[in-house]
Amino acid sequence: MNVVILMSDEHNPFFSSTYGHSFIKTPNMDIKAENGTLFKNAYCPSPLCMPSRSAFITGKRTHELQTYSNCNV
Numbered sequence: 001m002n003v004v005i006l007m008s009d010e011h012n013p014f015f016s017s018t019y020g021h022s023f024i025k026t027p028n029m030d031i032k033a034e035n036g037t038l039f040k041n042a043y044c045p046s047p048l049c050m051p052s053r054s055a056f057i058t059g060k061r062t063h064e065l066q067t068y069s070n071c072n073v
Contacts, residue, residue, distance in 0.1 A: 006032075007056070009049050 006029075013019045016026040018033045019040075045055040051067040058065060 004032075004036075007053070 015021055015024055016029055017024060018026055018029045018038065044052050046052040046062045046067075048068075048070050050070040051062040051065070054060075054065050054067045055062050062068065
C-alpha cells in the first residue's frame with residue numbers, strides 16, 4: 001500500500017473546488033479526493049507549522065514533544 005499525504009502550509013481548503021469553491025478549479029485535487037480520503041472535519045494541534053507537523057507525524061501532543069515554536073528543532 002502506498003500513502004500520499006498532502007500537507008500545505010497556510011492553505012485554506014475552501015479555496016479549492018474540492019471543498020466547494022465555485023470559481024477556483026482544482027481538478028487534480030478533485031480526482032485525488034474522489035479516489036482517496038478527504039478530511040472535512042480536522043483540527044490543527046498548534047498554530048505554528050513545526051509543532052503541528054511534529055504532532056501529526058508522531059501522534060503525540062505538542063506538550064509531550066516539547067515543541068512550542070518553529071526554532072527548537
